[in-house]
Amino acid sequence: MTTNSVMQDGCDTLPKLFLKKTAERGNRVAMREKDFGIWQSYTWNDYRARACEIAYGLLSLGLQRGDVVSIQSEDCREWLWADIGTLLAGGVANGIYPTYQSRQIEHMLLDSSCRFLFVEDDEQLDKFLEIEDALPNIEKVFVFDWQGLRELEHDKVAPIGDLYELGIQFAKGNNGLIEKIAAQGSGDDLAALVYTSGTTGMPKGAMLSHRYIIFQTLLAPEFVRLNEDDEILTYLPLCHIAERIFSGWLPIAHGATINFAESPETIAQNLRELSPTYVFAVPRVWEKFYSRITTAMSEATWIGQQSYKIALSIGMRRADKLIAGQRLSRLDRLCYSIADRLVFRNIKKVLGIERAHSAASGAAPISPSLLRWFLAIGLAIDELWGQTELGIVTTCRKGVFRFGTVGPALPGTEVRIAESGEIISRSDGQFDGYLNLPEKTAETIVDGWVHTGDVGELDEEGNLSITDRLKDIIITAGGKNVTPSVMENELKFSPFISDAVVIGDRRKFLTCLIMIDQENVEHYAQTHSVPFTDFRSLCARPEIVDMIGGEVARVNSDFSSVEQVKKFRLIDVLLTAEDDELTPTMKLKRSYVSEKYNNLIESMYARQAG
């Protein structure tokens, strides 16, 4: 661990920065959220007032420096108010996914010795009430939305309004206490716990200091091109490090306005409504965009299809020149501007990205073909790479397109490839280890270097490319090393495939479990008159299996024989974020899936009769 001071605007902790910046920004809009379908704005003054009330309220209840406060809710304004309020009081904030079940919540609340808990509504509260006997450490629970709880009588549970009231009262006799607490804080203080969704075993709590947070805020506006005029849409869980950086910390440092999506189902509509100027999205969302456009195009009129085809070929030619670093001729520019005006602008409008000056993708690998398509329609997506333990580590540089790589390391961050092939990195902003897990910490931070668990390569320009997770690399029975994620990403590029898991460790050949994209496959079935009733019957239709087989064969043709998927099966259960098979960001968990669908996998390896 290093002791260099990391400063943003002369501040080494988030509370110092927050107090300074909110005072400067005053009545500028900080966040918007819908209430009964109408966008309501909240200024930086509102943000500060609410956060301070929560901070004073928690202080009046006896919160001490370093005490943990947990927030179990979907994204909403109160989430951030409670988060910053906790930090202003000197506490440590911990986000809990609202999709988690009681068992995982119990582990996190106990492991962190959490004292106060914020929950979204009655549904989330019920999860706590189920396990409250096991959690004597929880002193008070505050509920953001009190609907349906009017008759509840429970001395530990109260609406958030009670906490604001407590805070207002307590502030009267303790004016300036928050500023004092902020002044006493230092960059090495713990600020947040972020539990990483353990694919095996219980989640581990990564300890993030204020230094970590401030270090992340230094990446903007140069490398993450986000500043005070920007509008962003907040839709990933704030418990996830990516959304916390983009919607929590960066806006505090740089002043962008955040807009909360109404729900995970309405992301597409909210995007169109807002047309944010900076779009951060996970590959799943970018894939969805692409498949929406390709499906729409397959149904367009002949003229529509032809103009899309021509425009795309112009766009692709321009994209290829940009990738190769060649200058664009005047003719190129002219052609492109026509294609843009007639075709691409409409596509971007439909998707809600026409105002976006920058975009980024992260949290999972993305297919280079997809990035090229977006560049062709005129949106350059920077791929970011990072993880909870390090924050953002690398990102592509403006105007330089090295698809397939995640760009060079950010300033102040070192990246190396260890002998094992594992990517290791260190920076002043790295995490402080896992809470209560000294052994896991020692395995991860060795001689000051964080071992990322990813395998990758650095090219001569210093661009990093990620091969795969170290533990995911498949060694076939023939002794050949195969990195499943390359194949998986290409499969996901198909509009009909939502996620895929390639299997084959110590096996004769590779196989694959595929989760189909419900919307697009249903659409396919409908247009091709394939009768089906529910999701299971859809997956069982031979026409659908054949169609997916065609997609697999198409992807296979780009791979050598040993790397090809020889057989596949469809997962015929429609999975939701509550299911253990998926991470909260809707990725299939390899280890869990291969265990749960063991029978399906074995059926692919069963020796065929004859």
Added chain:
Amino acid sequence: MSAPLLEMRNIETYYGPIMAIRGVSLDVNEGEIVAVLGANGAGKTTLLKTASGALNSNKGQVLLDGEEIQCRDPDWVARKGIAHVPEGREVFPVLTVAENLAMGAFNRNDKDAVANDLETVYGYFPILRELSEQMAAYLSGGQQQMLAIGRGFMARPRLLLLDEPSLGLSPVLVQEIFGIIVRLNREQGLTILLVEQNANVALQVSSRGYVMEAGGMVMDGPSDKLLESEDIKEFYLGKKEEGIRGRRRWKKRKTWR
């Protein structure tokens, strides 16, 4: 297994610009009672109207015994052997009970058989015989429902489409009418496609069920399996765990497994 009596494939039906059914497939085998469940506006009635020809589908096929019958006039479909007992009974109010029943047999020329079937209907619904000279408008809701079913039966259809027979009826009457529906199926070999909101009774009398939501099928299976499904229990049968506080307001997310 032989081919289904009624087969609907990828049906899409619009009300003007609004797609009421977006791709629905369904089978009814000879001799079965099949139930279609769903909330208001799920598209159940539209589905039956599409089957009987009262509405034209924009896409997909309706097959009766393998023959395409979609987008034909309703009277043609009726002659092919599909009788539709519409939602809200729709008896002819100024005709007598006997005349209403005769209307059911409008397409038939075999007088003896019709007389025979009339006796059968009166056998199942003795009250209709008592009221046979009454104007249908003066009948109670339950009696009108019986009349509507009787009228459907008088066509001697191969398939009877029943749209919400329990609508507006007391629980005792619902039991009685469904008892007769089951008997018609067992004793007369009548194949029935039943649309219902009363999931409990519908799943008890049917052998298979489909669940519709927002114009699409979300689940199908044998009725006894559906009765055990968590989602059906919570969303259609109103049985839910009370939750830790004894009163739960929030709803679980539907998964239809």
